[in-house]
Amino acid sequence: xxxxxxxxxxxxxxxxxxxxxxxxxxxxxxxxxxxxxxxxxxxxxxxxxxxxxxxxxxxxxxxxxxxxxxxxxxxxxxxxxxxxxxxxxxxxxxxxxxxxxxxxxxxxxxxxxxxxxxxxxxxxxxxxxxxxxxxxxxxxxxxxxxxxxxxxxxxxxxxxxxxxxxxxxxxxxxxxxxxxxxxxxxxxxxxxxxxxxxxxxx
Amino acid sequence: xxxxxxxxxxxxxxxxxxxxxxxxxxxxxxxxxxxxxxxxxxxxxxxxxxxxxxxxxxxxxxxxxxxxxxxxxxxxxxxxxxxxxxxxxxxxxxxxxxxxxxxxxxxxxxxxxxxxxxxxxxxxxxxxxxxxxxxxxxxxxxxxxxxxxxxxxxxxxxxxxxxxxxxxxxxxxxxxxxxxxxxxxxxxxxxxxxxxxxxxxxxxxxxxxxxxxxxxxxxxxxxxxxxxxxxxxxxxxxxxxxxxxxxxxxxxxxxxxxxxxxxxxxxxxx
Numbered sequence: 001x002x003x004x005x006x007x008x009x010x011x012x013x014x015x016x017x018x019x020x021x022x023x024x025x026x027x028x029x030x031x032x033x034x035x036x037x038x039x040x041x042x043x044x045x046x047x048x049x050x051x052x053x054x055x056x057x058x059x060x061x062x063x064x065x066x067x068x069x070x071x072x073x074x075x076x077x078x079x080x081x082x083x084x085x086x087x088x089x090x091x092x093x094x095x096x097x098x099x100x101x102x103x104x105x106x107x108x109x110x111x112x113x114x115x116x117x118x119x120x121x122x123x124x125x126x127x128x129x130x131x132x133x134x135x136x137x138x139x140x141x142x143x144x145x146x147x148x149x150x151x152x153x154x155x156x157x158x159x160x161x162x163x164x165x166x167x168x169x170x171x172x173x174x175x176x177x178x179x180x181x182x183x184x185x186x187x188x189x190x191x192x193x194x195x196x197x198x199x200x201x202x
Numbered sequence: 203x204x205x206x207x208x209x210x211x212x213x214x215x216x217x218x219x220x221x222x223x224x225x226x227x228x229x230x231x232x233x234x235x236x237x238x239x240x241x242x243x244x245x246x247x248x249x250x251x252x253x254x255x256x257x258x259x260x261x262x263x264x265x266x267x268x269x270x271x272x273x274x275x276x277x278x279x280x281x282x283x284x285x286x287x288x289x290x291x292x293x294x295x296x297x298x299x300x301x302x303x304x305x306x307x308x309x310x311x312x313x314x315x316x317x318x319x320x321x322x323x324x325x326x327x328x329x330x331x332x333x334x335x336x337x338x339x340x341x342x343x344x345x346x347x348x349x350x351x352x353x354x355x356x357x358x359x360x361x362x363x364x365x366x367x368x369x370x371x372x373x374x375x376x377x378x379x380x381x382x383x384x385x386x387x388x389x390x391x392x393x394x395x396x397x398x399x400x401x402x403x404x405x406x407x408x409x410x411x412x413x414x415x416x417x418x419x420x421x422x423x424x425x426x427x428x429x430x431x432x433x434x435x436x437x438x439x440x441x442x443x444x445x446x447x448x449x450x451x452x453x454x455x456x457x458x459x460x461x462x463x464x465x466x467x468x469x470x471x472x
Contacts, residue, residue: 019270019273019274022270022273023266023270023273026266026269026270026273027266030261030265030266030269031256031257031259031261032256034256034259034261034262034265035254035255035256035259035261036256038259039254044262048262048265051265052265052268052269052272055269055273056269056272056273056276056441057441057444057445058445059273059276060276060439060441060442060445061441061442061444061445061446061448062445063418064415064442064445064446064449065445065449066413066414066415066449068449069449074448074449077448077449078444078445078448081444081447081448082444088457088459089459120251120252123248123249123252124252124253124254124258127249127252127253127254128254131254145218146249146250146253147253147254147255147256151220152215152218152220153452156452157450157451157452157453160453160454160455167211167214167215167220168211170214170218171210171211171213171214174214174217174246174249175210177249178242178245178246178249181245181249182245187245187248187249
């Protein structure tokens, strides 16, 4: 029944302090918020903390939400910020870098399956694992690009770094992820490609 | 087969639709003759095509319940813009109750009854607005009139003390020094050794950039020590700050990891 309530009505009610309205919004968006946090943070524990933090920020910050951007966009922005915040705090406490962890990963060598759908699913899972091996900076930029489809400018705004840094992080992150996938047998080192003929620029 | 180093960076911009039409043309011409770069672009599309989406993520059981429980716990004292107006009204009510009690006291044979009446009234007023009272006290102080300013003196770190009958009396407010914005720092222990107030995070914006986002909040007029320019400073909790910044275009937030405070600042320049 709650599914039928227009989002705008829920936002207005939640802005006035109605926790029931906000709960409906939380349940509508929990998957989106959590999955973004999971991919950005790289592990479930941090993802849960960041996602919760983002939703609580939304609750407390709702009086400031003017609706100029979509609610979903705003929430994703809060989630990205919460993840970046958490990773930054963690980094200060952490002695071992993710690069080192990468070398110690013991991952099964998965070859391509017989069916395309199965292969794709396999690749998807491998990408998930590969993302966790990337340095935080590369992973967050790449996830915002590939999962949220943000432009370089939007990523620059979200991560508060200049656009040159965004370009470099995405480029390096993608190359490292590709190396991981090639090494684990999820991408083939050489095959003829039709995709390469696609238009790259809008 | 490896991609060409010369095109390494440009290929990603091409894949992301972020290069100029001229660059795109250059990449296309190159791809026609270079298999290594073609394979790189194909791999990037394959990765994009199979990239995890939110649909296939399993949210941990009870996640939404935990968030909603937090929200409900927070629901009563939730802060709103214009909160300071309520605070002023509550304080005015306290003063009125005290004045009435003091006048009535001789009729009922003793000051102790009057004091407890005033305390009870002040206590109930305080409980309505208890969360965030300290922070709002810092925001209210420079803008309020004499009675409220006295009550929001930085002498007290305790929320309840802020609303007691004693502090509501101007004669015991600790003097007018507490009217100066800087004193709010005492509430948070946020002053650096140089005497400059520290914030967990801050941002400088123009009035045009911030638009109506801070409507309802009271800022304090300040002067930029370097440029001499006048600006308005708004002090906010971290969550309030994040909620606003998330709506700005190209925000440049500075974070102070060593600040012993959660208080954040937005400086609005004309």
